Amino acid sequence: MTDTAMAATALGKRFGRRGGWALRDCTFRLPAGRVCAVVGPNGAGKSTLLALAAGLLAPTEGRVTVLGTDPASARARVGYVAQDKPLYPQLSVAETLRVGADLNPGRWDAETAERIVSAGDLDPRKKIRSLSGGQRTRVALALALGKRPELLLLDEPMADLDPLARHELMGTLMARAAQYGTTIVMSSHVVAELEDSCDHLLLVGGGRVRLAGEIDDLLAAHTRVSTATGSTGPTSEDGSPDSAPGGLPELAPHTVVESRVTGRQLTALVRPAGPLPDDWRTSTPSLEELVLAYLRNPQAAPLTPAEPEEAAV
Amino acid sequence: MTTLALSPDSSKTTGHAPGAGWLFRLHRPALYVWIGIVAVLAAGLVWLWGPLTDSSAAAWREYNEFCLKRGSCHYDPDAIVRYKDVYGYTTGALTALPFVVAAWAGAALFGRELEHGTAQLAWTQGLSPVRWLATKLIVPTVVVTAGTGLLVALHRLMWSAGDGRIDTAKSWYDSFTLHTNGPTTVAFALTGLTAGALGGVLLRRTLPALMFALTCVAVMRVLADQVMPHLWPAVTRVTSLDDGYRSSGLGVDSGLVTATGAHIADPGCGPTSVSSACKTVYDDLDATGFYTTYHPESHYWPLQLTTTALVVAVATALAVAAFVLLKRATATPTRGGTEASV
Numbered sequence: 001m002t003d004t005a006m007a008a009t010a011l012g013k014r015f016g017r018r019g020g021w022a023l024r025d026c027t028f029r030l031p032a033g034r035v036c037a038v039v040g041p042n043g044a045g046k047s048t049l050l051a052l053a054a055g056l057l058a059p060t061e062g063r064v065t066v067l068g069t070d071p072a073s074a075r076a077r078v079g080y081v082a083q084d085k086p087l088y089p090q091l092s093v094a095e096t097l098r099v100g101a102d103l104n105p106g107r108w109d110a111e112t113a114e115r116i117v118s119a120g121d122l123d124p125r126k127k128i129r130s131l132s133g134g135q136r137t138r139v140a141l142a143l144a145l146g147k148r149p150e151l152l153l154l155d156e157p158m159a160d161l162d163p164l165a166r167h168e169l170m171g172t173l174m175a176r177a178a179q180y181g182t183t184i185v186m187s188s189h190v191v192a193e194l195e196d197s198c199d200h201l202l203l204v205g206g207g208r209v210r211l212a213g214e215i216d217d218l219l220a221a222h223t224r225v226s227t228a229t230g231s232t233g234p235t236s237e238d239g240s241p242d243s244a245p246g247g248l249p250e251l252a253p254h255t256v257v258e259s260r261v262t263g264r265q266l267t268a269l270v271r272p273a274g275p276l277p278d279d280w281r282t283s284t285p286s287l288e289e290l291v292l293a294y295l296r297n298p299q300a301a302p303l304t305p306a307e308p309e310e311a312a313v
Numbered sequence: 314m315t316t317l318a319l320s321p322d323s324s325k326t327t328g329h330a331p332g333a334g335w336l337f338r339l340h341r342p343a344l345y346v347w348i349g350i351v352a353v354l355a356a357g358l359v360w361l362w363g364p365l366t367d368s369s370a371a372a373w374r375e376y377n378e379f380c381l382k383r384g385s386c387h388y389d390p391d392a393i394v395r396y397k398d399v400y401g402y403t404t405g406a407l408t409a410l411p412f413v414v415a416a417w418a419g420a421a422l423f424g425r426e427l428e429h430g431t432a433q434l435a436w437t438q439g440l441s442p443v444r445w446l447a448t449k450l451i452v453p454t455v456v457v458t459a460g461t462g463l464l465v466a467l468h469r470l471m472w473s474a475g476d477g478r479i480d481t482a483k484s485w486y487d488s489f490t491l492h493t494n495g496p497t498t499v500a501f502a503l504t505g506l507t508a509g510a511l512g513g514v515l516l517r518r519t520l521p522a523l524m525f526a527l528t529c530v531a532v533m534r535v536l537a538d539q540v541m542p543h544l545w546p547a548v549t550r551v552t553s554l555d556d557g558y559r560s561s562g563l564g565v566d567s568g569l570v571t572a573t574g575a576h577i578a579d580p581g582c583g584p585t586s587v588s589s590a591c592k593t594v595y596d597d598l599d600a601t602g603f604y605t606t607y608h609p610e611s612h613y614w615p616l617q618l619t620t621t622a623l624v625v626a627v628a629t630a631l632a633v634a635a636f637v638l639l640k641r642a643t644a645t646p647t648r649g650g651t652e653a654s655v
Contacts (some may be wrong), residue, residue, distance in 0.1 A: 012530065052644070054436075054437050055437075055643060055644035056433050056436060056437065056643060056644070057642070057643065057644070058641065058642060058643055058644050058645070059644075070644065070646055071642075071644040071649045072644040072645050072646040072647075073440065073646045075436070075437070075439060075440075075441060075649075076439045078437065079436035079437070082433060082434070084430060084431050086429050086430030086431045086433065086434050087431065087434065088339055088431050089429075090342070091338070091339070098338065099438075100438060102331055102332070102334040102335035102338065102441050103331045103335050103435060103438035103439050104438060104439040105331055105332070105439075140326065143438065144435070144437075147438060147439060185439070211569070229496075229542060247383050256342045265615075282528065
């Protein structure tokens with residue numbers, strides 16, 4: 001049994017009584033101590049999911065638990081940085097950190113907060129309204145880390161940062177995660193941004209969880225195959241790139257995420273249900289390939305083990 | 314709310330909740346501006362209360378004693394005008410104060426924070442939304458009540474000092490003085506505050522929240538004026554057709570009394586002592602006198618206090634609505650708080 005940092009059961013959020021569902025039927029479990037990437041296109045529901053976990057929104061249906069309790073009760077132990085990095089524009093950097101201390105009595109780690117800010121060559125007397133996007137991100141992260149969170153929720157944290165600052169802040173976050181066992185959940189629509197640092201993945205698309213699990217397990221569960229179509233299937237004459245391989249019986253036992261036929265060549269990304277034929281060429285997909293394949297094929301069966309046994313280390 | 318964070322598995326949390334220090338840090342300029350406004354108005358009222366009332370009263374005494382009776386005099390018309398002007402400015406400013414509070418609450422205290430996400434920032438900094446709202450209502454309530462209360466008290470003292478001594482002084486039932494002399498003005502200011510909270514939580518935008526709060530205070534003022542005369546039993550006085558209306562106070566109703574004692578509408582002819590032609594009009598109507606239903610000055614405090622209670626009740630309802638909305642929109646602790654991790 002592992003500690004759960006965050007878990008959702010049939011979680012759904014609809015904005016307005018007649019609005020569309022921003023998130024629906026979302027079930028997953030994130031073990032504690034992981035660095036989890038929440039990936040998906042713009043408008044996929046990533047921000048909604050993080051805001052629900054932070055207790056900023058009340059779910060329309062289902063529920064989410066963080067650190068073993070409901071988001072409202074876990075408030076003091078959860079750090080959150082919103083996508084647009086809201087800060088009080090009229091305050092100086094130093095005053096902002098003092099507000100952080102005011103708001104987190106007994107928990108505030110002034111040293112950490114000041115270290116993060118000073119690493120960015122920020123004059124503490126500078127007003128927030130005069131900061132650049134990257135500098136704002138730094139102050140927002142300092143506020144979130146200053147409260148010594150056990151779970152850190154970051155919505156598109158690195159979007160405003162130059163590569164150098166991104167590298168440096170990511171390093172700070174990873175060191176933190178390693179040192180204190182802080183669980184970090186960060187969203188992005190740029191997969192490459194997260195690939196090196198994350199070990200858990202939550203792929204959100206169209207308001208639903210498409211993939212959830214350890215990145216290594218997810219990659220291992222999928223195989224890229226390519227093979228000659230042999231006795232050319234009746235439906236693949238046109239060579240349409242994304243057509244479901246209804247006429248290709250040899251793929252049938254496996255879960256097909258994506259397949260395309262080019263000439264006599266069939267390439268596909270599958271979740272093998274059993275041993276694959278020896279004459280197929282197989283390779284492990286990259287994380288980006290995996291994510292893109294799922295996003296391109298909304299009809300592909302999601303892989304979201306509610307209780308991933310393999311995750312229980 | 315202080316016990317929310319104290320679920321069994323969060324024993325690492327030292328459980329005292331944030332105080333109000335952050336609020337003063339965020340709104341220090343507004344606090345200074347408020348203190349400035351109150352200080353300037355208080356100084357104006359004290360000036361009016363002492364020197365201006367005395368000089369104006371002296372000028373009126375001089376005028377009534379000498380100018381009217383003997384035809385030669387040296388009275389000081391400037392003193393009279395200065396009193397009137399400063400009275401108008403201070404009373405107008407005090408009347409406007411609830412609107413200033415409403416605009417600030419709707420825009421700066423609530424609307425802007427919810428629009429730009431700094432409210433949400435606070436909610437993820439160990440301050441629950443309910444506590445955030447409570448702090449933002451309680452502390453300004455104390456500050457606004459203290460400031461407005463002081464000004465209203467000074468206005469009352471100032472007005473009383475001039476009452477009966479200055480011929481052009483405003484009556485107690487003058488539509489502005491009626492409120493600036495009593496706690497209804499404080500209640501209007503508190504309505505502005507809670508309307509700002511509701512507008513902010515409801516609309517989550519700066520300008521709409523500001524407009525909402527201002528509208529609420531304006532509507533509240535109009536309603537209070539409409540309702541006030543009916544919150545306390547009024548007095549009815551009947552005068553002869555010769556005398557016409559002879560009562561002064563906060564009017565509720567007036568007209569003619571017929572021989573049967575019925576109250577009917579006044580055709581507007583006036584007392585028969587002024588125009589004898591009216592006699593036939595009144596004879597046709599079978600009228601025997603004029604009646605006025607009104608509140609004499611002795612009803613001032615009952616009227617003020619009942620109206621204040623009513624306005625405060627509305628302000629409280631607005632605050633409750635803001636709390637309910639906020640609790641529904643954000644995560645609230647479930648009963649029990651904790652749950653075994655799977």
